[in-house]
Amino acid sequence: LVAVIGGGSAAPSVLEQARALGRELARARLSLVTGGLGGVMRAASRGVCEGRAELGGDSLVLGLIPGTEAAQANPFVDVVVPTGLGIGRNLLVVRSGEAVVAVGGGSGTLSELAFAWQLGKPIAALSQSGGVAARLAGTALDERRRDLIEGVSTPAEAVAWVCQRMGYSPLPGE
């Protein structure tokens, strides 16, 4: 599972990056976890669905939504957990991912980056997606870790980096 974090609403170019990121995850046979709502969460989920429709594979989309009704999830989520935790579900999203990729985003995404950092998760940020991701790409949040939030230029680069950090080799030919 890879967590994708980003704004609940975003500019079309940011959404396009999120969707491409989802397709790359599906291509690498990785599954996705998000906060299950709109914007970047929806676009990345849609990308996974499109990618596995085209390329096959059994990538899954898990959505951990803040509310209590499964119907609040976007339509590209395969498995919904209605956490009822409000924005507190942000912690569960990053904890569920083995790695985290940030796309754009504001203070909600910032809370997720801060948690991911505390939890020691590998973190990549799309440096051309604006918002928090662009601002913090290539930086350290504090001194507890020696690595940085990895700035990546493209969705494909993000997934390649994540695979490498997770020690995961996509199946040959994919």
Next chain:
Amino acid sequence: LVAVIGGGSAAPSVLEQARALGRELARARLSLVTGGLGGVMRAASRGVCEGRAELGGDSLVLGLIPGTEAAQANPFVDVVVPTGLGIGRNLLVVRSGEAVVAVGGGSGTLSELAFAWQLGKPIAALSQSGGVAARLAGTALDERRRDLIEGVSTPAEAVAWVCQRMGYSPLPGE
């Protein structure tokens, strides 16, 4: 998603019922959510894995574990959410299920039954599995609902009842 709740350790006959319940869920093409640990949770998850191996289908096993490390989940879980909520994850388990089936169990299972009741979920209890499930099968927990915890005698009956209450028809031939 159907939630199966029950004790983290249980007698062999109870585990056998949980495993059969998992197989019935797979046969009906339903997915499973549990608390992701041992005992009834493990047996039901194993049953789903065995059922889909034999019968095909894409039933999933979701495990919402109390701790923070995905490795704590039993090996039959497909998707792990390390909630870090401790026994507070019990609420998320029942909220994630459209219906709930209880197998044996003690006070942990009782907290889940109480939450499921409050949330208005359809609840079945295997009346020959002992513990809380047997004790509360056929009863009402308070006056807020007019229905009862449905007492069922067999795993197959539990799944049939759940399908009916969810308005779900397994595919023909399954």
Next chain:
Amino acid sequence: LVAVIGGGSAAPSVLEQARALGRELARARLSLVTGGLGGVMRAASRGVCEGRAELGGDSLVLGLIPGTEAAQANPFVDVVVPTGLGIGRNLLVVRSGEAVVAVGGGSGTLSELAFAWQLGKPIAALSQSGGVAARLAGTALDERRRDLIEGVSTPAEAVAWVCQRMGYSPLPGE
């Protein structure tokens, strides 16, 4: 801190027991934690406020409410924590108490009793308050503990038992 649990709405006679329980807690210089809303939670909180007004002392009333707005707490709460956890805050209520007293109640109270049992908290239940408290007074929820939910007849008896179990001696003269 002593947790008092019970229904969000209740018959006048049950509320009167909760209020008397609050007064007894104040008399014993104990503080109270509840779920911060109405019914038994409000009556017990009111009892503490009345008790300390009459008798002095610095007993506090802590309210752990399900929602996100402090204004949702009843007016007798001194310190509000807007948990935003919904009914998941039930676990925090019993965890915050060194001991738990149940007054009446339905399935919400049952979830709290089940958690309190799992956490090993001393539990008393007012056996003449109806509901879950009356039903489970004098029983064990499962085999993990050797003690019982202590059935007590009066609020004063409840507080005396709690003090004894907590190894707490109210100041002389009180």
Next chain:
Amino acid sequence: LVAVIGGGSAAPSVLEQARALGRELARARLSLVTGGLGGVMRAASRGVCEGRAELGGDSLVLGLIPGTEAAQANPFVDVVVPTGLGIGRNLLVVRSGEAVVAVGGGSGTLSELAFAWQLGKPIAALSQSGGVAARLAGTALDERRRDLIEGVSTPAEAVAWVCQRMGYSPLPGE
């Protein structure tokens, strides 16, 4: 209630600012909520205890700790809530405060600032305390709010600003 957030360990000069902040809160008859552990949390709590011992008043110290054992709280906490939510309790800390003051801090404090921003809480940051507080003083986290994280130079200035934003007048003579 005012939330004070900051690192669980900190340089002596930062701790001194946190302690002075606690004293100023007590002087203004305000109560404190923190995450209940060490470092800035402990120093601010100690400051409140010292302040009310010197100056009177009934300021309280509430500690929302990540673990499940009340004994993990620092000794200056009056009321402990053992949330069992791990770092997820950060959200409850800022939600419990009517206003938030940041002192130093790293990624944990950053998660709290991000949540406080999302929740619309007034936020002050001690600009000479280093860490996240110094870095974000005078900035906006995203465009959803028009105000800024208020940079303040001294603990007294922080409390004066908080009182003004909360529309709170300390009693005359204090």
